[in-house]
Amino acid sequence: MSKTKNIPPRVPEGEALVEEPDFTIEELNQAFKKRIKEYTRFVDYIINDLKIKDNSKVLEIGPGPAWISIVFVKKKPLINLIGLEISDDMIQLAKENIKNEAVEKHIEIIKGDAKNMKKFEDNCFDVVITHDSLHHWEDPIMVFNEIERVLKNDGIFCIADGRRDLGLGAKLIFQIAKFVVPKNIRYYWKTSIMAGYTHKEITEILDQSNLKNKYLVKTDLFDLIIHNK
Numbered sequence: 001m002s003k004t005k006n007i008p009p010r011v012p013e014g015e016a017l018v019e020e021p022d023f024t025i026e027e028l029n030q031a032f033k034k035r036i037k038e039y040t041r042f043v044d045y046i047i048n049d050l051k052i053k054d055n056s057k058v059l060e061i062g063p064g065p066a067w068i069s070i071v072f073v074k075k076k077p078l079i080n081l082i083g084l085e086i087s088d089d090m091i092q093l094a095k096e097n098i099k100n101e102a103v104e105k106h107i108e109i110i111k112g113d114a115k116n117m118k119k120f121e122d123n124c125f126d127v128v129i130t131h132d133s134l135h136h137w138e139d140p141i142m143v144f145n146e147i148e149r150v151l152k153n154d155g156i157f158c159i160a161d162g163r164r165d166l167g168l169g170a171k172l173i174f175q176i177a178k179f180v181v182p183k184n185i186r187y188y189w190k191t192s193i194m195a196g197y198t199h200k201e202i203t204e205i206l207d208q209s210n211l212k213n214k215y216l217v218k219t220d221l222f223d224l225i226i227h228n229k
């Protein structure tokens with residue numbers, strides 16, 4: 001019997017969270033900020049396990065309110081980070097957070113869609129990262145091809161996103177979250193999970209892209225983590 005048989009179908013989540021009516025922008029910003037420990041683990045993984053250079057030129061796709069970018073440049077002040085973001089509301093929020101955290105010199109936020117990054121030359125970034133954005137992309141193959149194009153030959157990429165093929169432990173945690181996580185946050189958490197890919201699906205998609213033969217997909221309780229071999 002196929003292991004994926006009981007996985008419900010993917011339900012793409014098109015809009016950025018900020019366009020949903022039951023959050024104010026500030027509530028949304030605080031909801032993101034509460035995940036700072038998770039963001040710090042992601043950044044530490046990139047810095048320590050993937051071993052980036054201190055003066056790397058970094059692209060973050062879909063930085064949203066930019067908390068990951070902010071954590072990153074505080075840990076590695078010599079890097080130069082560009083955030084490519086599709087949503088005007090998120091860009092505004094990101095710029096405010098970057099200013100309040102006094103890291104404007106290190107981060108530039110640019111408007112754009114990752115499926116077409118023509119504003120960036122071939123082989124121009126040392127590192128490309130993205131967190132919780134993949135499940136929003138309407139054409140992930142185009143984005144993977146663009147990541148491969150803009151990344152230097154020895155460049156490092158790290159793509160993390162929620163997985164839909166949750167194990168029993170993660171499902172249990174989601175149930176327990178009913179008692180501690182507010183209903184509106186749980187609703188968006190669930191829609192993100194439903195929009196995520198399974199390990200099998202993302203492997204099939206990556207194999208159709210120019211990242212074929214260059215990637216590893218790892219899983220943990222809630223996430224898929226895709227990076228160089």
Ligand SMILES: C[S@@+](CC[C@H](N)C(=O)[O-])C[C@H]1O[C@@H](n2cnc3c(N)ncnc32)[C@H](O)[C@@H]1O
Nearest residue numbers: 016062063064085086087113114131132133136
């Ligand atoms: C759930 S938020 C995650 C924000 C941030 N990376 C984090 O983990 O806190 C997803 C972000 O990806 C952005 N996004 C979605 N599709 C995009 C695309 N094609 N190009 C650039 N940004 C995109 C959304 O606007 C949103 O800000």
